[in-house]
Amino acid sequence: xxxxxxxRYQIIRELGDGGFGKTFLAEDTHMPSARRCVIxxxxxxxxGSKIYQLIKDRFLREAAILEQLGGGSNQIPKLYAYxxxxxxxxxxxxxxxxxTLSEKLHKQGPISEDEVKDILVKILPVLDYVHHQHIxxxxxxxxxxxxxxxxxxxxxxxxxxxxxxxxxxxxxxGTAPHSSMVTDKSSIVxxxxxxxxxxxxxGRPVFSSDLYALGLTAIYLLxxxxxxxxxxxxxxxxxxxxxxxxxxxxxxxxxxxRTIQIHLRDRFPTANAMLDALNNGVVSTTVVSPSPxxxxxxxxxxxxxxxxxxxxxxxQVVTPDSQRYYREDSRSSFDWQKTALVAALVGILLFxxxxxxxxxxxxxQRAEIARIDEERKEAEEEREKAEEEKTKxxxxxxxxxxxxxxxxxxxxxxxxxxxxxxxRVVQESSNPSSSNLTPTVESSPSLPFQSACGSPNGSGSxxxxxxxxxxxxxxxxxxxxxxxxxxxxxxLQVASFNSRSEAQNFAAALSSSSGYSFRVx
Numbered sequence: 001x002x003x004x005x006x007x008r009y010q011i012i013r014e015l016g017d018g019g020f021g022k023t024f025l026a027e028d029t030h031m032p033s034a035r036r037c038v039i040x041x042x043x044x045x046x047x048g049s050k051i052y053q054l055i056k057d058r059f060l061r062e063a064a065i066l067e068q069l070g071g072g073s074n075q076i077p078k079l080y081a082y083x084x085x086x087x088x089x090x091x092x093x094x095x096x097x098x099x100t101l102s103e104k105l106h107k108q109g110p111i112s113e114d115e116v117k118d119i120l121v122k123i124l125p126v127l128d129y130v131h132h133q134h135i136x137x138x139x140x141x142x143x144x145x146x147x148x149x150x151x152x153x154x155x156x157x158x159x160x161x162x163x164x165x166x167x168x169x170x171x172x173x174g175t176a177p178h179s180s181m182v183t184d185k186s187s188i189v190x191x192x193x194x195x196x197x198x199x200x201x202x203g204r205p206v207f208s209s210d211l212y213a214l215g216l217t218a219i220y221l222l223x224x225x226x227x228x229x230x231x232x233x234x235x236x237x238x239x240x241x242x243x244x245x246x247x248x249x250x251x252x253x254x255x256x257x258r259t260i261q262i263h264l265r266d267r268f269p270t271a272n273a274m275l276d277a278l279n280n281g282v283v284s285t286t287v288v289s290p291s292p293x294x295x296x297x298x299x300x301x302x303x304x305x306x307x308x309x310x311x312x313x314x315x316q317v318v319t320p321d322s323q324r325y326y327r328e329d330s331r332s333s334f335d336w337q338k339t340a341l342v343a344a345l346v347g348i349l350l351f352x353x354x355x356x357x358x359x360x361x362x363x364x365q366r367a368e369i370a371r372i373d374e375e376r377k378e379a380e381e382e383r384e385k386a387e388e389e390k391t392k393x394x395x396x397x398x399x400x401x402x403x404x405x406x407x408x409x410x411x412x413x414x415x416x417x418x419x420x421x422x423x424r425v426v427q428e429s430s431n432p433s434s435s436n437l438t439p440t441v442e443s444s445p446s447l448p449f450q451s452a453c454g455s456p457n458g459s460g461s462x463x464x465x466x467x468x469x470x471x472x473x474x475x476x477x478x479x480x481x482x483x484x485x486x487x488x489x490x491x492l493q494v495a496s497f498n499s500r501s502e503a504q505n506f507a508a509a510l511s512s513s514s515g516y517s518f519r520v521x
Contacts, residue, residue: 004029005090006083009039025095028080037080040091059089065159066093069133075126075155096157098149101142101221111221113248119147120218121278123154127214128271130156131207138190138205140213142220194227198262204372206379208267211274215259222248237262251281264375269383447506447513453481454495455502464503466510467491468518475514494518 003011008030015023021042027034042059063082070078070093081092101119105111123145130137137144137159144158191200197212199205216227216239223230223244231240239260242253255277261267268274454466468476470492476484484494494510497503500520507518 005039005085006081009037009092011039012036026092028092036095036097038077038093038095040093042089042091056084056089059091062159063091065135066091069130069135069159070094072133073126073129075123075153076130077155077157096146096148096155098146098155101145101147101154101217104147105142105221105224110224110245113222113252116218116221117252117278119145119154119221120214121275123156123214124271124275124278126154126156127210128275131210131271135159136205136207137210138200139192139195140210140217141192141195142217145217199264199372202369202372204376206264206376207270208264211259211268211271212261215256218256219245219260252278264379269379269386447480447509449480449482451482453483453506455497455499463496463498464500464520465496466494466503466507466518467521468494468510468516472514472516475516476510480510480514 005011005026008028009026010029012025012027015025015038017023021040024039024041026037026039028037060082063079066077066079069076077094077096079091079093081090083090083092099107127137127140137156139158140156144156146155146157147153148155191205191213195213195216197209200209219230219239219241220226223241225241225244227239230244232238233240238257241256242248245253255274258266258277259268259274268277467487468491470486470490473484473486473492476492476494481494484492487493495503495506497506503520507520510516511518
């Protein structure tokens with residue numbers, strides 16, 4: 001491969017080789033910072049027919065998803081460029097410097113509950129954002145979450161378009177299957193064995209399918225064991241993992257157990273619901289709602305992909321019968337028994353033993369499809385109800401905020417005079433000539449205008465004079481006391497009283513009404 005692509009990207013080294021494509025670390029020489037980036041190169045098997053076009057479409061789809069999501073979250077790699085050169089496709093995206101969760105576990109061994117919980121709390125908002133864009137990741141696993149070294153935040157990578165293309169065109173022997181599978185895009189199944197729930201194996205992934213994989217990722221970090229190494233209950237199908245992590249708290253274990261439930265309705269409905277449970281330490285018993293936005297709508301063909309060079313083998317496509325778990329509730333059991341009985345009778349009448357087997361399998365498959373459709377319909381109704389409740393709560397909260405704002409505005413309008421008085425007192429206190437002024441009171445009754453203020457003249461009395469700043473002369477003479485005057489010592493004399501208490505009350509009232517500070521001497 002050329003060391004320089006598009007006369008812009010300088011290849012530094014190879015990061016990985018999956019057999020059908022390579023990943024490189026490169027520098028963008030057109031940027032002043034020469035920022036580093038990741039370049040994915042996809043090499044189609046041939047340049048003709050529908051296989052070539054399908055690979056190109058799927059590769060372009062990954063680029064479109066990165067462009068759509070990368071700008072809305074700093075925990076998803078940003079798309080820098082997408083181009084085709086010499087019949088090969090290239091995708092340039094942000095380089096995340098850090099270590100995958102697999103590398104982290106291999107370096108330090110099983111991870112503590114607090115650290116695993118912290119990773120979940122930080123990655124669930126990202127997953128919630130992805131789901132709100134109607135996108136199911138479908139391949140969440142330890143290799144696809146990188147803990148960024150700069151801020152210790154988990155970053156979600158690899159949105160699967162490349163894997164879709166490769167798994168569609170290659171069988172276990174490395175040869176291309178018949179063309180009908182190539183033209184049927186709905187037959188594509190993406191995921192990693194062990195981390196995929198049953199509905200994803202059936203070609204019907206929903207949002208809680210990603211939560212299932214995230215729960216098993218958390219269990220892998222706690223136990224150091226991949227799902228294939230964990231035993232399951234032969235009666236219920238539940239994964240027995242807690243014996244490998246005895247120090248995990250019951251509350252956290254209950255949250256993870258709900259996340260990896262076999263049936264959709266028993267899991268958390270959304271990433272946000274799982275996040276609330278982690279923050280509150282409580283597992284709700286509300287029936288969950290799987291997502292109505294399935295990215296694959298039909299059952300997959302029997303195809304197995306070659307292994308990739310990751311810690312786990314990559315996507316594997318299998319028939320649903322090999323991984324199916326049948327529900328044991330009374331309604332489903334009755335429907336299946338009835339279907340099996342009808343299939344058996346038809347098979348015996350028409351084809352004998354071979355026909356019995358064929359019709360039995362067809363009947364079971366149709367019953368399972370009907371059950372999944374029914375679950376999805378019920379889940380959609382639950383999701384709509386939850387959305388209505390959420391909208392109602394948001395409206396009530398908005399009304400409370402508006403009422404609080406109105407009360408605050410009313411309270412502010414009731415105290416403008418007090419604020420003005422205080423401001424003037426502060427200004428006067430900074431003036432050296434008025435440093436001996438007495439403080440004002442916050443509220444006193446307004447004074448009426450009088451031509452002469454104070455007590456009537458009398459003999460033998462001790463007089464108490466109300467004094468203030470000379471600058472208040474015009475305000476006092478025009479609005480309160482017509483006989484106020486400025487003394488020879490520079491003070492404004494407003495009135496004289498033969499009672500100290502009367503003089504003090506008058507000074508306080510005048511200070512509050514005029515905005516100036518008056519004292520008694």
